[in-house]
């Protein structure tokens with residue numbers, strides 16, 4: 001977690017984000033900037049579906065796509081829509097600490113039992129479901145995953161700034177990620 005960059009003042013917002021709606025997101029959420037009115041979206045936020053996170057942003061400010069692990073690989077049409085039709089000018093991809101999509105395999109038994117007991121599935125059906133989808137949604141490590149996903153999005157949408165961010169559920173703040181020693185593919 002030592003690659004996380006705290007942002008507790010305007011000067012700590014990386015210069016290349018400051019002039020974009022990513023800088024505004026950081027000001028609203030981390031610095032308590034008072035909400036301005038927006039009539040159209042400025043930003044697309046990709047974040048995990050996890051219940052422990054809530055962004056402090058104005059109405060109409062952002063499109064938000066929530067998925068397991070902030071994984072947008074299976075949401076590309078929605079990303080394209082938010083940019084092309086929605087007018088989002090930048091993307092903030094927000095991973096988080098304690099993400100359940102890290103080491104998903106360790107939760108197999110809990111997943112299967114939960115579907116059997118709570119949803120009325122057959123055990124065999126639940127196991128097959130897990131084995132089919134878990135490899136698609138496993139993210140390995142939240143920081144490395146966000147960095148590799150950001151690279152993919154930058155390549156796919158070359159004119160759109162994309163910021164890798166982490167939401168620490170321990171203090172509910174957004175952090176930048178130091179990309180200088182990034183070894184992700």
Ligand SMILES: [Zn+2]
Nearest residue numbers: 048050099100
């Ligand atoms: Zn998560």
